[in-house]
Amino acid sequence: MTEINSAPMIPRSFRTPVFAVAPMIDWTDRHYRFLARQLSAHALLYTEMIVAEAILRGDRARLLGFAPVEQPVALQLGGSDPRKMAEAARIGADFGYSEINMNVGCPSDRVQSGTFGACLMRDPQLVADCVAAMKAAVNIPVTVKCRLGVDDQAPELALRDLVARITAAGADAVWVHARKAWLQGLSPKENRDIPPLDYGLVHRLKSEYPHVFIGINGGLATLNQAVDELNQDPALDGVMLGRAAYHDSAMLTAVDGFFPHPLTGAAATGHDPSDFTAGGHRRSLDFWAGVRDAMMGHAAGHIAAGGRLIHVTRHMVGLFQGWPGARRFRQILSADATKPGAGPDVIAAAFEAVFAAAADARQAAE
Missing domain, CATH: 3.20.20.70 (Aldolase class I)
Structure with a gap:
């Protein structure tokens, strides 16, 4: 040895x-x-x-x-x-x-x-x-x-x-x-x-x-x-x-x-x-808006090259565990991204479900 x-x-x-x-x-x-x-x-x-x-x-x-x-x-x-x-x-x-x-x-x-x-x-x-x-x-x-x-x-x-x-x-x-x-x-x-x-x-x-x-x-x-x-x-x-x-x-x-x-x-x-600690890795909605925009741009390029939206979105399903709106986020990505002709707007809709739920949660807390 x-x-x-x-x-x-x-x-x-x-x-x-x-x-x-x-x-x-x-x-x-x-x-x-x-x-x-x-x-x-x-x-x-x-x-x-x-x-x-x-x-x-x-x-x-x-x-x-x-x-x-x-x-x-x-x-x-x-x-x-x-x-x-x-x-x-x-x-x-x-x-x-x-x-x-x-x-x-x-x-x-x-x-x-x-x-x-x-x-x-x-x-x-x-x-x-x-x-x-x-x-x-x-x-x-x-x-x-x-x-x-x-x-x-x-x-x-x-x-x-x-x-x-x-x-x-x-x-x-x-x-x-x-x-x-x-x-x-x-x-x-x-x-x-x-x-x-x-x-x-x-x-x-x-x-x-x-x-x-x-x-x-x-x-x-x-x-x-x-x-x-x-x-x-x-x-x-x-x-x-x-x-x-x-x-x-x-x-x-x-x-x-x-x-x-x-x-x-x-x-x-x-x-x-x-x-x-649990859930504490959350970032601001502005940060997540930037992630949304980047992923939409990436998906658009992949689709233009002959790919499908689901190739991108299947990796995004676990993003918002524990967040308000996370279930709806997963539903949109899982169901709509597989439809014929699905495009980056599906990503926008999924993120909007989380943003809307976050806004409702803040309003309820006020």
Whole structure:
């Protein structure tokens, strides 16, 4: 096993602590990322996992295209062939992504059949070979997102072995989903919840690798919980939320108050955590009017290019959880956005339902 002192220093391109939204298949597409960027300038965003082979053989503009406003955005790759991973990473870097991330955590049947994702926990040297090949191909950070282990592996041994090898190969950061994955016996959905969390192992890993970026993922449900996790271990470099940040995406409006920009180092605005307890991440109606206008413009461009409104609005349904008018907001987006010829006016109507309910609530309180 590689000695700890061979690990690289934290790269200058990372400013810690980092808040990241996890890569999620079918969810973190370019339309979601455009929405997320309207809510937070400082959150690090990830693409869905894109298979390296698809990039080499497929429509690269469709697979990799993104709007500059989405930055900072990282490309997550799936694969296990070092040569193909290196070429896909080079192509991704040419498209302008700020980071290349290797998926060593997805437990789905599809990735198992392709010999990548979580099953690569069993072959840490192959992961290291992929990292080394990608590092040689690009000048941006190359990172890994992994599990604690798979099936009958001992997490203390499996995780440490992987991290020792990939950091020796030059990995710039390791994001750890703090659960094992059971490739036999549990579905991908069950693998997100049933294997027990072990944050303590991630904390111990960070103490052993003080000069390596170590971020934690898995089971974090609120921004306050994420901040608390960092407060308990200030050495940790980042927190990553997935489904919670997607389903209650308004929490992203508070991220910039706690976290610096991961690339520029722009300081957090320094809000008190008490400002963001249940429902406290609400912003002014003027702010939300700006979000509305941005999403209407984005939707108009997508429709003009041959897309459908629902491709955009399906990511917006969770915006106003707990707000007056939220139910009507969801109804309008869910029903009207699927109709033939639906356009950006549907977004305007949905937001107006929330604005009207907010005005009624204020009047009632006076």
